[in-house]
Amino acid sequence: MKPTPRTFSHIGLSVPDLDKAVEFYRDVLGFYVIMEPTEIIEDDSDIGQMCTDVFGKGWSRIRIAHLATADRIGFELFEFEGNETPNDNLNFKQNGMFHFAIQDPNLEGLLAKIVAAGGKQRMPVREYFPDEKPYRMVYVEDPFGIVFELYSHSYELTYSNGAYS
Structure with missing residues (x-):
């Protein structure tokens, strides 16, 4: 039996x-803040243990916040x-994630907000068709x-219509 596609939870x-x-991410991209910045320390609490399971011993402390997009995708x-x-912030030859994508019909307007907020435009805006x-x-x-x-x-x-053909 063929598996059905899973949904994307968060990044x-x-x-x-x-x-x-x-x-x-709140003010420029409009994401919802669902958990304000919170400090977690390396200890024997449930969350402390879970972080040690993931990061290994010696992580000491982290701060974390949870946000969400309009389509309910989480940003941790x-x-x-x-x-x-x-x-190299775009080491595309290294295995692993090298980017994510955000959708906005007013791409140029959002691009201007990103640059005004201290972000960078890496290339000219390209049209597919x-x-x-x-x-x-x-x-x-x-x-x-x-x-x-x-x-x-x-x-x-x-x-869906052969952007590369």
Whole structure:
């Protein structure tokens, strides 16, 4: 029996300043804050034990906040002690995640807000089907160097008609 597609629950991002990251994702991208920044320490509590299971011993303390998109996808933001900025924030040849995508029909308006808030535009806005359909995309960075993509239309609409053919 073929498995059915699963739903996407959330993504976790490591940021150097949790308060500024919550402000950016709330005020610029419009995400809902569902749990304000909270400190968790390495101890014998249930959450402390769970973090030790994930991070190993010696993680000491973290700050965490939970946000959500309009379509109920969670954004879990972590501020770890000793957080390190990578030398290459788009190491696309390394296994693992290298970007996520946000959809907004006013892609250029959101792009301007991201840049005004200290983010970066990584490329020109591209059209997938110039003169046929208004599908646009652009890669950006948040103010902390996390790379993500903006789409003007849904993933299914953008790719269902052979965007690469």
